Amino acid sequence: MYDFHYHRPKTLADAANLLKGKDEARPMSGGMTLIPTLKQRLARPSDVVDLGGIKELAGIKVEGNNVVIGGMTRHADVASSADVKGAIPALAYLAGHIGDPQVRNRGTIGGSIANNDPAADYPGAVVALNATVTTNTGRHTADNFFKGLFETALSDGELVTSVSFPKAEKAAYMKFPNPASRYAMVGVFVAKTAGGVRVAVTGAGPCVFRVKAMEDALAKNFSSDAVKDIKIPADGLNSDIHASAEYRAHLVNVMARRAVDAANK
Amino acid sequence: MNAPTGIGARVKRKEDQRFLTGTGRYVDDLPLARATYAHFLRSPHAHAKIKSIDISAAKAMPGVVAIFTGKDIADAKVGGLICGWVVKDKHGQPHKSPPHPVMAVDTVRYVGDTVAMIVANSHDEAKDAAETIKVDYDEKPANVDLAKALDKGATEVHAEAPGNLIYDWEIGVQADVDAAFAKAAHVTKLDLVNNRLIPNAMEPRAAAAEYDKGTGNYTLWSTSQNPHVLRLILSAFVLGIPEHKLRVIAPDVGGGFGSKIFCYNEETMVTWAASRVGRPIKWTAERSESFQTDAHGRDHVTHAELALDKDGKFLALKVETIANMGAYLSTFSTAVPTYLYATLLAGQYTTPLIYANVKAALTHTAPVDAYRGAGRPEATFVIESIVSKAAKELKVDPAELRRKNFIPSTAFPYQTPVALQYDSGNYPPIIDEAIKIADYKGFEARRAEAKSRGKLRGIGFSSYIEACGLGPSRVIGQLGGGVGQWESAQIKFNPTGNVQVLTGAHSHGQSHETTFAQVVSDKLGVPIENIEVVHGDTATTPFGMGSYGSRSLAVGGSAIMKAADKIIAKGKKIAAHLMEASVADVVFEQGTFKVAGTDKAVPLGQAVFAAYVPHNYPLEELEPGMDENAFYDPSNFVYPAGTQICEVEIDPDTGVVEIVNHTAVDDFGNIVNPMIVEGQVHGGIVQGVGQALLENAVYDKETGQLISGSYMDYTMPRADDVPSFKLGNKVTPCPHNPLGVKGCGEAGAIAAPAAVMNAVHDALAPLGVSHVPMPATPLNVWQAIHGARAAAE
Numbered sequence A: 001m002y003d004f005h006y007h008r009p010k011t012l013a014d015a016a017n018l019l020k021g022k023d024e025a026r027p028m029s030g031g032m033t034l035i036p037t038l039k040q041r042l043a044r045p046s047d048v049v050d051l052g053g054i055k056e057l058a059g060i061k062v063e064g065n066n067v068v069i070g071g072m073t074r075h076a077d078v079a080s081s082a083d084v085k086g087a088i089p090a091l092a093y094l095a096g097h098i099g100d101p102q103v104r105n106r107g108t109i110g111g112s113i114a115n116n117d118p119a120a121d122y123p124g125a126v127v128a129l130n131a132t133v134t135t136n137t138g139r140h141t142a143d144n145f146f147k148g149l150f151e152t153a154l155s156d157g158e159l160v161t162s163v164s165f166p167k168a169e170k171a172a173y174m175k176f177p178n179p180a181s182r183y184a185m186v187g188v189f190v191a192k193t194a195g196g197v198r199v200a201v202t203g204a205g206p207c208v209f210r211v212k213a214m215e216d217a218l219a220k221n222f223s224s225d226a227v228k229d230i231k232i233p234a235d236g237l238n239s240d241i242h243a244s245a246e247y248r249a250h251l252v253n254v255m256a257r258r259a260v261d262a263a264n265k
Numbered sequence B: 001m002n003a004p005t006g007i008g009a010r011v012k013r014k015e016d017q018r019f020l021t022g023t024g025r026y027v028d029d030l031p032l033a034r035a036t037y038a039h040f041l042r043s044p045h046a047h048a049k050i051k052s053i054d055i056s057a058a059k060a061m062p063g064v065v066a067i068f069t070g071k072d073i074a075d076a077k078v079g080g081l082i083c084g085w086v087v088k089d090k091h092g093q094p095h096k097s098p099p100h101p102v103m104a105v106d107t108v109r110y111v112g113d114t115v116a117m118i119v120a121n122s123h124d125e126a127k128d129a130a131e132t133i134k135v136d137y138d139e140k141p142a143n144v145d146l147a148k149a150l151d152k153g154a155t156e157v158h159a160e161a162p163g164n165l166i167y168d169w170e171i172g173v174q175a176d177v178d179a180a181f182a183k184a185a186h187v188t189k190l191d192l193v194n195n196r197l198i199p200n201a202m203e204p205r206a207a208a209a210e211y212d213k214g215t216g217n218y219t220l221w222s223t224s225q226n227p228h229v230l231r232l233i234l235s236a237f238v239l240g241i242p243e244h245k246l247r248v249i250a251p252d253v254g255g256g257f258g259s260k261i262f263c264y265n266e267e268t269m270v271t272w273a274a275s276r277v278g279r280p281i282k283w284t285a286e287r288s289e290s291f292q293t294d295a296h297g298r299d300h301v302t303h304a305e306l307a308l309d310k311d312g313k314f315l316a317l318k319v320e321t322i323a324n325m326g327a328y329l330s331t332f333s334t335a336v337p338t339y340l341y342a343t344l345l346a347g348q349y350t351t352p353l354i355y356a357n358v359k360a361a362l363t364h365t366a367p368v369d370a371y372r373g374a375g376r377p378e379a380t381f382v383i384e385s386i387v388s389k390a391a392k393e394l395k396v397d398p399a400e401l402r403r404k405n406f407i408p409s410t411a412f413p414y415q416t417p418v419a420l421q422y423d424s425g426n427y428p429p430i431i432d433e434a435i436k437i438a439d440y441k442g443f444e445a446r447r448a449e450a451k452s453r454g455k456l457r458g459i460g461f462s463s464y465i466e467a468c469g470l471g472p473s474r475v476i477g478q479l480g481g482g483v484g485q486w487e488s489a490q491i492k493f494n495p496t497g498n499v500q501v502l503t504g505a506h507s508h509g510q511s512h513e514t515t516f517a518q519v520v521s522d523k524l525g526v527p528i529e530n531i532e533v534v535h536g537d538t539a540t541t542p543f544g545m546g547s548y549g550s551r552s553l554a555v556g557g558s559a560i561m562k563a564a565d566k567i568i569a570k571g572k573k574i575a576a577h578l579m580e581a582s583v584a585d586v587v588f589e590q591g592t593f594k595v596a597g598t599d600k601a602v603p604l605g606q607a608v609f610a611a612y613v614p615h616n617y618p619l620e621e622l623e624p625g626m627d628e629n630a631f632y633d634p635s636n637f638v639y640p641a642g643t644q645i646c647e648v649e650i651d652p653d654t655g656v657v658e659i660v661n662h663t664a665v666d667d668f669g670n671i672v673n674p675m676i677v678e679g680q681v682h683g684g685i686v687q688g689v690g691q692a693l694l695e696n697a698v699y700d701k702e703t704g705q706l707i708s709g710s711y712m713d714y715t716m717p718r719a720d721d722v723p724s725f726k727l728g729n730k731v732t733p734c735p736h737n738p739l740g741v742k743g744c745g746e747a748g749a750i751a752a753p754a755a756v757m758n759a760v761h762d763a764l765a766p767l768g769v770s771h772v773p774m775p776a777t778p779l780n781v782w783q784a785i786h787g788a789r790a791a792a793e
């Protein structure tokens, strides 16, 4: 690890100020991604601004038809939240299947979506539920937030403050974990909300994506039969020692069917 | 009454108090005053010429104490690392022995090869400095693919080994085997790759060294499985430090699985540099260094053929293997695919003729050496895969085919056609017991039930044999081994009656502190809490060979028994004197000397006290003191055997394999602590399951980069990957060691891969799948299913 200046501000405004104008400054939430990166000397920030001391960033609220989760909320808290379990059990399930207990007790939703690891679980939920990402400077729709491999709509110094998920009529997440890392090798989140049906796939490609053909079929008939024959092209999907693009494409179909079945239960 | 603590008792581990409360002391925990920290700059290339190394900027970096490169080592005339086992090829020529410099001089040969050592006041400063070293590499093509390593035109790893061939070795008479094949009613053929594994001990390798200018003494703390052997190698071959001026201490060591047997560059460098730097030097591998530089395991490409007669009796077995050695020959690498592999190819069977040809090949990858089971898992995988395949082809029950060919219990000692003479065993009751525990009869019903849930269920057998308890020194010498394989023990009573047991074996997870104490407690009647087992320090323990090859109890425990016999013999003389009886009339029972037929008795403790305070003592005939040592050289290996039965369910949609049942029945001879033995079996099975389903060391075939270089890509088995195991045991005591024990440390890992893979193949057979590569990852299984379906369409 290289040396850096460490800050632990108490307010969002202080955090934003500490980051402002410093190209090499980095916010830190749970540190579950950032710290290993630092330890391997893959990043050399001038400053690390720890968001852990900012009370307003953590916590879960139900606001009307939405569940609003603060950026600093740990995966374990989402997994065990009665509000989340009541409104969107699939989201609690997803959070409960991220990493291991240590990771779930440190890692946060803000850190996870800001990082936008192609194999992360949360992006699937954010896109399938058509959530809104709130930052200290504005809002992003789910479809606009995730831009590409480790790329988001956040600008320098912009901080995720909360994510607002509309309640779902039906929703389920099916994760096929990478055997080694247990990140999502393929994760399919299927949701039926007031806004319609969405199918979001994480892990399979460089960035979370939607499967329009499945969404259309499910809008007509929300059953696994409806997606059974919808094949995903392997082109552009990730390929590595754990899964070829073809295998990933195949798993998208299997996980989608299973997610629909689970959502219907 | 106190709980029993003798042989056969489930005594809780004495060492767990410190291990479970975080008070173990590992190399990295050592507080060393004025310590410096070493970091190794490693090659990012699999194969390159070093045109130049510029350390000038690094030398000026803050905190840097010293920097050494391969040239410094060469100039200081430090010897290279050695391979301690000379294997003679089929023409009687010793294996090719390319140099193994402790640091690369002009060529790097694998990703992770050592290029420079930076010593600084802190680890971070050493790493900062390393980043400023400029190495000008001239990259060369790498030879990574084992299957092609011996092909004409493959890039050579060392000029000293033309064509990358270390040896072309054989055992058996090829013509006889060919003749038997010509008469066979059926021949089963098999092509296998035994996947390469990375050991992943929980504690990474570490070394710390200190040089005392006043005495000229060196002390090396190392994560070693065999500190005496490490000292011997460093003294006699590499550094030239006289043996008595080098003390090697292996304190608590967090697992080794073989990877900590060997003498490595880093501990050599740390020791050598300690005197030059004038301050202690510490080094602990980072996990990524462990992945890149711990000696890897397995890595064979094999073709095998089994000839059977019309009744299903095995007539002959033919095996051709290319074994990966990596870029340099590690300490015992040459022996693993020959004497620890091909000599095991008879398995539990009467196969009268066996021919094996093994070619050891160099590649631009990390060195490969012994890893839990070392050669025997590879042999078992070949035999047990081909036997199960033959059963499938002949449509006979795999258990029946095995039973038909088992060596009968009346045939022991049994001379195999591949050099070994099995001392004891009784295989049919083992498989019967396994079949009972696994409810083999009920399997077809379970298969049908699984099918109704859309799952493919399969069952697989693996009946293994292993030769362990290394070993009879004379035999090992004849086969080219460079060391003796006896073990030592010293039983040292204190005047107050408690005992120190010093052993040349080393515990890095095996629980010697408990097992050895049980042996002594049982034999001498001393309460177990009054016994301290000491190991791992060349300054305090007698010279010994360390722990590997499931040898500690069979050989080390036997040495303890011999030392205990000497204690008893001496005690008898003292007791006879005290009781005014004749020595011949004195018997020793449950810790007390007695004169048969009288009520005269002298507890051992009293005899010990008399030996240390010899006021009433036969000083004319007997030395005072109660301190005996012994060396034990076994007359043969020991031959544990067993059968594992694995049952899997496969999800045909995803290719995921789930182990739903796993049974292991073993014959380990007499058992000292069943709980510890079960723990060893559990761990071994999990490692075997790891090899079968999860673990795979993958190098990029072009660049030689280690793709599975972290836990993000190297799949370690986790608790939820395995079911609760069902264990059983059968005992045929070892006839040639005093405890009647065999070894249990490697068995689980030896048998499990074939059991799991046979179950996978059984499950997939209905789909027409004939081969799934190991590990049977979801991808490999799905591709096999997909391929079979495509072929059927």
Ligand SMILES: Cc1cc2nc3c(=O)[nH]c(=O)nc-3n(C[C@H](O)[C@H](O)[C@H](O)COP(=O)(O)OP(=O)(O)OC[C@H]3O[C@@H](n4cnc5c(N)ncnc54)[C@H](O)[C@@H]3O)c2cc1C
Pocket: A026, A027, A028, A029, A030, A031, A032, A033, A034, A035, A051, A071, A072, A097, A098, A099, A100, A103, A106, A107, A108, A109, A110, A111, A112, A114, A115, A117, A119, A120, A121, A122, A154, A158, A159, A160, A161, A181, A182, A183, A184
């Ligand atoms: C062993 C292990 C297993 C894991 N398994 C999984 C898994 O199965 N599924 C999964 O989805 N993830 C997994 N993760 C990742 C985990 O979920 C992390 O928590 C997550 O990637 C990052 O969250 P964090 O709070 O730790 O972020 P940090 O590590 O603190 O930060 C990550 C990045 O986001 C930036 N950042 C942090 N907070 C904010 C913010 N509020 N606004 C803007 N930028 C911010 C940081 O600067 C950094 O670049 C695993 C991690 C580990 C170590």
